Amino acid sequence: MSEAPPHPVDPIRWNIALAALFAGLCAVRLTLPSALFFDEVHYLPAVRNLLDLSTATNLEHPPLGKQMIALGVLVFGDNTLGWRIMSLIFGTLAVFAGMRAMWFASATRAASVLTGFFLITGFPLLVQARIAMLDIFMAGFMLLALWMCAGAVREHETARWRLAIAGVALGAAMACKWNAIPLAMMPGLAFIIARTWQAKWHFLTSNRGWPIGGMTLWEAAIWLGLVPLAIYALSYWPFLFYAEVSGNPSGLIALHAQMLDLQTQVLKPHPYQSQWWQWASNWRAIWYLYEQADGAQRGVLLIGNPLSSLLALPALAWCAWAGWKDGRRDCMALALLYAVSLGLWIVAPKPVQFYYHYLLPHCFGMAALALATQRLWQRGERLAPAVIVGGSAALFAWFYPILTAAPLDGEMAFLRWAWLPGWR
Structure with missing residues (x-):
């Protein structure tokens, strides 16, 4: 008799433990500084106007x-905890969802845990989860949507409810920032391409074959097309009740034309603006904070881990290459997700761009590094994976104080971490 195929055990407990660790690391000094810092000065006034439905502001972004953020303020009050708690929750969700997506995409425990x-x-997810x-x-x-899509492809019997959740999450991602729009289109396009390749001229009616057996293209179009658009539109409900909307748009289409104008307007140069190649090379940082705050010199630096961010590029x-040569769909998916999410900023008509626009490409780069590190281990390499993992952990520990507004020992303390001219 032939041996049973390998059946790796779901790393769900490791995933929960790592997500909890991330939440704990984010919670340290979450309420410091006690005043608004960096772009909080733009979003909190808009949140307060939302809560009293007075004037719609910050119209350049979806609502x-x-x-x-307003939900956190409602529950915890208009204070530092209320401002930032929802960011911590969603950062934790991003870590957990990223691990679950990798598990369903690769079916390997090590890749999920390493992700x-x-x-x-990696730094950026931690920093953004604290502001x-x-x-x-x-x-x-x-990342929740990608988790659900990967799970639907892996377990067809759960595909319907997973794609329903994915559709809601895709619409919600677009309703947070427009950066998500190209990525939100990818699951639906992937379904169309795969089903057309499998079913040829019967692609519109066939429910057989990859990516999800038992589901027609028409049904997938509902979950991955109509549902995201409906969720996105529903997110604009406050505009029915605002006392005043800047520009007085006559409807949702006019409002979006106004938003697009605000996004593409020529702004004054900013000292922290940068370009996509500086993000990928980890060359240009942003100091979210560096001043006397709450009785001490404090700083918050947005930059990638000097080791893992650079190693993500060869990964x-x-x-x-592995996606093309070996047909590895998990590898190809990550390469495409990175290319699309970064490619947006190469062609976007937004004149002033910042490192935090690299957040999603960075996440895909970290997942690619997880797959590459696992592959090195499978090949019998031991030193390289140990250096990658140990070095990344050591650098994280070294930079942790400047990622989390720890008290510093003077005005020149930033030189301890500002190794490159672009980090100053």
Whole structure:
């Protein structure tokens, strides 16, 4: 008799433990600084106007991320905990969802656990999970959607409810920031391409074959097309009740034209603006905070882990090669997700861009590094995986104080971490 095929055990307990660790690391000094910092000064006034439905402001961004911040303020009050608690929750969701997506995509425990490890120690997700900005909500919803899509492809019997959740999450991601729109289109496009390849001329009616047996293209279009659009539109419900909306748009279409104008307007140069290649090379940082605050010199630096962020680039190249040469769908998916999420900023007509726009590409890069590290281990390599994991952890520990507003020992303390001119 032939041996039973390998059946790896679901790493759900490791996933929960790592997500809890991330939440604990984020919670340290979450309420410091006690005043608004960096882009919180734009979003909190808009949140307060939302709560009293007075004037719609910050119209250049969709409303759902601000509604998430408002929920935290409603529950915990208009204070530092209320401002930032929902970011912590969605950052934790992003870590957990990223690990679950990798488990369903690769069916390997090590890749799932390593994905969580690299997301935690990679820096940007931690920093964004501790500040009241919109990007973390977009990332949380997007990684939730990818988890559900990967699970639907792996377990066809659960596909219907998983794609329903994915559709809601895709719409919510777009309703937080428009960055998510190209990625939100990918699951539906992938379904169309795969079903057309499998069913040829019967692609519109066939429910057989990859990616999900038993589901027609028409049904997938509901979950991955109509549902996201409906959720996105529903997120604009506050505009029915605002006392005043800047510009007085006559409807949802006019409002979006106004939003697009605000997104593409030529802004004054900003000292922290940067370009996509500086994000990928980890060359240009942003100091969210560096000043006397709450009785001490404190700083918050947004930058990638100096080791894992750079190693992600050859890992992504390997993923693209393995996807093409060996037919590894998990590798190819990560390479495409990274290319699409970064490619948006290469062609986007937004004149001033910042490192935090790299959040989603960074997440995909960390997942690619997890797959590449696992592959090195499978090949019998031991030193390289140990250096990658140990080095990433050591650098995270070294930078942790400057990621979390720890008290510093003077005005020049930033030089301990500002190794490159672009980090100053």
